[in-house]
Amino acid sequence: MKNKIPVAILSSLFALQLHAAQVTVFAAASLNESLKQIAADYEKTSGDKIIFNFAASGTLSRQIEAGAPVDIFFAADETKADALEKKGLLVSGTRKSLLGNSLVIVTPTDAAAIHSPSELTNAAVQHIALGEAKTVPCGTYAKAYLEKLQLWLAVEPKVVPCESVRAVLAAVESGNVDAGFVYKTDAAISKKVKVAYEVPAADAPKISYPLALVKDAPQSEAAKRFITYLDSDAASAVFKQFGFIVLSSPPAK
Amino acid sequence: MSSAEWQLVGFSLRMALASLLLILPVGLALAWWLARKDWRGKALVETLVSLPLVLPPVVTGLVLLQLFGRRGPVGSWLHTTFNYDVVFTWRAVVLALATMSLPLFVRAARTAFEEVEVKFEQIARTLGAGEWRIFFTITLPLARRGVLAGVLLAFARSLGEFGATIMVAGNIPGRTTTLPVAIYEAVQADEDNHAWVLAMVSAGVAFAAVYASEKLSRRR
Numbered sequence: 001m002k003n004k005i006p007v008a009i010l011s012s013l014f015a016l017q018l019h020a021a022q023v024t025v026f027a028a029a030s031l032n033e034s035l036k037q038i039a040a041d042y043e044k045t046s047g048d049k050i051i052f053n054f055a056a057s058g059t060l061s062r063q064i065e066a067g068a069p070v071d072i073f074f075a076a077d078e079t080k081a082d083a084l085e086k087k088g089l090l091v092s093g094t095r096k097s098l099l100g101n102s103l104v105i106v107t108p109t110d111a112a113a114i115h116s117p118s119e120l121t122n123a124a125v126q127h128i129a130l131g132e133a134k135t136v137p138c139g140t141y142a143k144a145y146l147e148k149l150q151l152w153l154a155v156e157p158k159v160v161p162c163e164s165v166r167a168v169l170a171a172v173e174s175g176n177v178d179a180g181f182v183y184k185t186d187a188a189i190s191k192k193v194k195v196a197y198e199v200p201a202a203d204a205p206k207i208s209y210p211l212a213l214v215k216d217a218p219q220s221e222a223a224k225r226f227i228t229y230l231d232s233d234a235a236s237a238v239f240k241q242f243g244f245i246v247l248s249s250p251p252a253k
Numbered sequence: 254m255s256s257a258e259w260q261l262v263g264f265s266l267r268m269a270l271a272s273l274l275l276i277l278p279v280g281l282a283l284a285w286w287l288a289r290k291d292w293r294g295k296a297l298v299e300t301l302v303s304l305p306l307v308l309p310p311v312v313t314g315l316v317l318l319q320l321f322g323r324r325g326p327v328g329s330w331l332h333t334t335f336n337y338d339v340v341f342t343w344r345a346v347v348l349a350l351a352t353m354s355l356p357l358f359v360r361a362a363r364t365a366f367e368e369v370e371v372k373f374e375q376i377a378r379t380l381g382a383g384e385w386r387i388f389f390t391i392t393l394p395l396a397r398r399g400v401l402a403g404v405l406l407a408f409a410r411s412l413g414e415f416g417a418t419i420m421v422a423g424n425i426p427g428r429t430t431t432l433p434v435a436i437y438e439a440v441q442a443d444e445d446n447h448a449w450v451l452a453m454v455s456a457g458v459a460f461a462a463v464y465a466s467e468k469l470s471r472r473r
Contacts, residue, residue, distance in 0.1 A: 056441075058441060058442065058443075059441050062440070062441055062443060065443075083443075126338065127338075127341055132424065132438070132441075132442075134438075134441070134442035135441045135442055159425065160341045160423050160425055161423065161424050161425060161426070162423070163424075163441075171423075174318075174322055174323075174324065175322070175323045175324045176318075176322050176323050176324075176340045176341060177341070
């Protein structure tokens, strides 16, 4: 009767799966704290379980392309959802732009202050952390912004590309870089950085977070329920509390 | 291959060579010391030297980052005294590669030294040769195959290093990006063809280095 214990474990695993759906959400790194809080509230009322994979939106879209078992894609950049949609990997009609955000320049708390983006070209600023522009939306936005200001060529040699917006935040927190571009919501959760400059919405590229159901989602029904919840007043309140701009109001049905 | 790809390969080779130059004196001294001497705490040194072989490379990277970061004990000293930054520069690449490949070199060189008969060294000593002369005219020449195999292994390991490098040196195109990091980056950015070109180059160099190292250590 050696097999008794593994069998018991296996059957309990299956039993778990039968009762509560496990919804897998691939979400932009900047959504970490807010989504976890929303999911914790949601799990209490729904009985479903939400599992997250937080990373750069570009990294996540590659993983979805490679066939990762995902239910919901929640990116920080519309182009990342466009790419998946074009390949037929998102369920049409489920996509909506839920959130907005703003870009800020942060510096370590003990560093000399910076008051404008043009000061990034000063000699005292040696390293500037930015999300890797191809995969990290925050980096894509920051690069576009600096290009618009015609500062990119001067700043580029100082850029330390990071693999997610949270890696940028960590690099600034550690003091190993002199400045970095993150979202306002990221700066708000860190005590080790200060906001040196907030990019006015008019100057920045439009920052928009798309959300969609992934094709072949293993738990599509439960996932749809969670997508609806993410657009609810309760979820919006949490997003706002973390500093996000809530774009779409709950649709009147 | 594009010129950017050639540049990348050239940079990676230069970094691997620089790390070899760094570990050669240290590694030879350590290997000889471990092969010829016995002292209290020798096992501790042996373990520490070999640790990067089995530790997750990102852990080694983390330790280096803490030490050499601008707020780390070594990094802050270098920064305030010489305005010299290590982290996120090519120096960090060399540091990471050297730390990760040192154990391979030390293990190979130590075995090579241990296989040199102590008798020869003793004879040289009775004839009045100093320790340095013995090392360079007897021990090292007799151990040359094993030492060279170690050099090649360390070199190949350097070219493949990813985890520690990305922790301390990051991924700055043209300045800290090495082959493996560029491959990872290319896959993330949906540039599979680019990734495959670089992967083939890596495989080619690694194959040549390990093949040569095997040949050297087998023909005794």
